Amino acid sequence: MLDEPFSRGASRLHLADPRCKLVAALAFAVCAALLRSPGPAALALLTGAALCLWARLPLPRLLRRLAAVNVFVAFLWLFLPFSLPGAPLLRIGPFPGLPDWLAPNWLSLTATDAGVAQALLVTLKSNAIVLAFIALAGTSDITAVGHAVARLGLPDKLALLLLFTWRQLHVVAQEYHRLRTAAKVRGFTPGTDLHTYRTYANMAGMVLVRSFDRAERVGQAMRLRGFAGRFHMLAEPAGRPGDRLLAAVIILCAAALLAADILQPLAGLP
C-alpha cells in the first residue's frame, strides 16, 4: 500500500535531480490545467504518455493507478454530457408509458455535443497531468522528493514535516496492520453496524494513542542526541549536468501547448 512502485528504475528520468523534475512537473501541470481545447489536451496526454514510456514504467501498475484516478472522472461523465446546451446527441426520456411519479419530467436528459466535449476535455487533461506527474515525481522516492522540497526554497519545517510523517507512516501502518490481523483472527467481519464502527474506532484510537506515546519516546531519543530545538540539514550533492536542460525542455513543451491553445481560436482553426 505504501510502496513506491515507480521510484525504482534506471532510466534517465529516474536518475535526474528531483528538484528539476518537480519544477518541470509543476509547470506541466499548470499549463495543462489551463488548456481549453481538445487538440492541445490530446497532445498533452501524448506528452505525458511519452514521458512514462521514457521512464520505462511497469505498464500493469501504471494502468491500475490510472484506473483509480479515473473514478472521479467517470463520476463527472455521469453529469457533464447532459449539463451544457448544444446539439443533442442522445436523449433519455421522457418516458410517456410510465407513470409520472416513476419518471418525472426532470429525469429526461439530453446529452449534447458541447457536454461530451467538455467531459472529454476533462478526461484528457486529467490523465495527461497524472501521467506526467508519475513520470516526473513518481520516479524519485518520497524521501528524495522531501529533500528536493527543502532545497527548492520551501520552508524547511514543511519539508521536515513531510519527511518525518513519511518515516513514521510505515511504523504506524505496520502497527495498524497487526491490529487488523488480530481482529480478523478473532472472527471480526465488518458490516454496517455499531459493533463494526466501534471496532474501527477502537483501532483508530489505539493507533493514535500509541503514536502519541511513541512521539514521547522519539522526543526523548532526539534530546539524548543533543537536539535543542533546531534541525540541521546535511548538504546534498548537486544533480547531474543536463538535468536543468531536461526540465527546461519539458517546461517549453508545456508552454508551447498552452500557447497553441490560446492562439488557436485567434487563428480561426477548428
Add this chain to the structure above:
Amino acid sequence: MHISEGVLSPAVLGAGAALAALGVATGLKRLDYDRLMTVAILSSAFFVASLIHVPIGPASAHLVLNGLLGVMLGWAAVPAIFVALALQALLFQFGGLTVLGVNTFTMALPPVLCFYAFRPMLSGPSRLRGGAAFACGFLSVGASALLTAAALALSGEEFSAAARALLLAHVPVMFAEGVVTALVVSFIARVRPEMLAFTSTAHG
C-alpha cells in the same frame, strides 16, 4: 472527496492555492521545532486512520477524521493536511500539484474551525463530549464536502449537477464520520485523556 487534476477553472485553482498557502504559512509559523516531530507522528497516525474503510450499507467510505485532527493540532492541522494530501498524490495519484491548494483548503478549513468550536468541549471534563465529538466529525466532513462542491460549482455551470450529487453522496458519510469520531474520542478519553489536552502550537 479529492478533485482530480484538469477539472477546475484557473480562477478556482488560483484562489485555492493562495488560501492554502496562507493557511500553511500560518500553521507553520505557530508550529515550533520542538513539537514538529509529535505533529508528524500524529499526522501519520491520522493518515493511517484515513486508510480504514468502513462499510456504509452496500458501499464503503474511508474515514477522514479531519475534525478530530483539527481539534488536536489546531492551526498545525493545515500543514499536516497539506503534507498528507501531497503524500496521497505521490503514493496513489489522488489529487495532484495544481489541485493541492484547493484540496488543502477544503479539507483543512473545517478542522481549524472545529478547533475553535469544539476544543474546549472535547478536552474539558464535559458531559457534552460525546455530542460535541459527533458534531465535530459530522460537521467537518459536511463542510469539506460543501467546500469541494462549491469549488466544482464555481468552476462552471456544467459542474453544478455533479456538485449537488457529490454533496448528497456525503450525507451518509457525515453520519458515519460523526459516530466514529465520537467513539474515537471516547476511546482516547478513557485510555489516554492527556492526549486531548495536547497543544501543538505555542499560542493556540
Add this chain to the structure above:
Amino acid sequence: MSTATTPPNSGQPHNCAHAHAHDHAHGHGHPHPHPHSHSDDDATPPLAAVQDIHFTYSGSAEPVLRGASLALRPGRRIGLLGHNGSGKSTLLHLLMGLLRPQSGRVLHRGVPLVSETRKTREADFVPLRREVGFLFQNSDDQLFCPTVLEDVAFGPLNHGASPAEARAVAEATLERLGFAGFGSRVTHRLSGGEKKMIALAAVLAMQPQALLLDEPTNDLDPHTRDRLIAILAAHSPTHLIISHDWDFLAHTCDSFLTVQDGAVRTATHTPHTHVHTHTGGDVHHHHG
C-alpha cells in the same frame, strides 16, 4: 475443557525441575521413538495442517519456507523451535490464513482451504479461526479495546453472541484465569504480564479447540510465566507453542519440532548436557 491427555504415541511429558532450582537435571536416559511425525496416518484428519508449503515474502529473494509440513491433531502439545528468522511465525501465519503460500496446501479437518486447484477467499478461514486460537507475540497488537472486558468479549461478539452473553462469557473466562474484577481496567495501562494474560483470556473466551502461541514468555516476569504454565496445563489440551524458552516448553509440551532450512523436522532427542556456572545465580533466570 478437560486437562491434557497424553496422545498414544507421544513422548513422556517432561516433568523437569523448575528453573529456580539449581543443579537440576532433566532428560531421558534413553533415546525413544519420535514423539510426533507429520506423516502420522491416524484415522481422523488433523484439526489443522499445512502441507509442502513454499513461501517467500514479497520483495525478498530468499524463500523462508521450502516444503514445510505440519499437522495439529487433538491432544497434541507441540513445541516449535528454531532461531529467529527461521520461519516459525511465518508458518503459523500461513496456517491461520494470514499469509498465502506460493505453493502447498492448508487444510482444516481434512478440507483444503488453500490448494493449487482452488481460489481461496478470506471467508474460507472463518471456521478454522473459530477452532484455533492464536496468541500474538506482542500483546499490544492484540488488545485494542479500551477496557479488559470489552477486549475479552470481542471474539464472542464476532461469533454472534448477544452483548449479555458475550459479557457473561468474558467474565467467566476472566474468573477462570484468576482475573476476576479486571473487567473495567484500561487495557493500555496494564503491565506487560497482565496484557499477556488478558490477551490469552480473549483467545480462550472464543472456546477454541486448540491454541497457537507465538513466543508467549517474551518479557514475562517469573510469576506470570508460572501462572501461564498452570493455565495451559489446566485449559489447553491441544496447542503449538513457538518459544526460545526451553524450560517453558519442557513444562508445556510433549513433542518437539523445529524449522530448519525452510522445512519442519522432528527435533531429535539428543540428550546433551550444559554444565552451566555463572554469576547472578540468585537472580531468577530462564534457560530459555
Add this chain to the structure above:
Amino acid sequence: MSTATTPPNSGQPHNCAHAHAHDHAHGHGHPHPHPHSHSDDDATPPLAAVQDIHFTYSGSAEPVLRGASLALRPGRRIGLLGHNGSGKSTLLHLLMGLLRPQSGRVLHRGVPLVSETRKTREADFVPLRREVGFLFQNSDDQLFCPTVLEDVAFGPLNHGASPAEARAVAEATLERLGFAGFGSRVTHRLSGGEKKMIALAAVLAMQPQALLLDEPTNDLDPHTRDRLIAILAAHSPTHLIISHDWDFLAHTCDSFLTVQDGAVRTATHTPHTHVHTHTGGDVHHHHG
C-alpha cells in the same frame, strides 16, 4: 576508541564458551570478591551516577525504585539483570535525565545534576548526554530520520559539527561497523537487525565515553547478535547493558548488578550448575 581494559578490581571476564558448543562448563571454582560495588572509593568520581533514588510513576501507587544507587566508571562493563518491571529501564532513564526522581541525586563526573538543593533544568544534562550514549530498546523510536546517513549525522550536527564534518563522521562510523555504503539507504526499508546496528552507529557517531544499552538483543537474529558482540568488544570499553540474554551478557560484560525490590544489588557470584539435558540439542539455542 581503544578496546576494553579490565578495571583493577573487577571480576575475571567470563570467556565462556559459545552457546553452540555443547558440554561447556564455565565459571569460577572459587567465590571471589564482589566485582563491583557502588560504594567504591576510587579517587576519580564516576562518569555518571545515581544515588539513593526514589521514584514512583505518576498515577501509580507502588514506587519502582526505593533507594537505588548506581555508578558507571570508565572501563566498567556492567550487565544489569532483574525481571520485567523491576525498574531497570527506569533507572537508566533517570540517569540520562529523561525522568526526574522524587528524591535522590544524579551526578555527572561528581557534579550533581539533580539533588535536593537545586532546581534541575533540561540543559544541565547536555554534557552528560554528550558523554553517555543510550541505545533504545525499540530501534524505530531512535531512527527518526528519513535516511541512514542523516540519522547517524544527527548527533554530530547537534553538537555543532558542520554538515561536511558530520557527514564525514557518519560515514566513518558506518564503515567502522561494517555498514559502508548504507548511508543513502532509506531507514524504513531496513531489516530489524540492520535498524539495531544503524541505531548503534548513530550513538557511536557522537563518540561517547560510555554506552547504555536497553535489551539490545531482543528480536535479533543470531548473525546480528554475534556482530553486536564483536562491535561492543572492539568499540565499547565502558557500558551498562540491560538484558535477559545471559549468554550475551557473559560475552559482553564483566560485572553484574541486579535491581531487586527497588534497589541495585551486586549480583553475587554464587557458582551454580545447571545440568541441562533436553531435546532438540541439534538446534541452535542460547542459554540466555
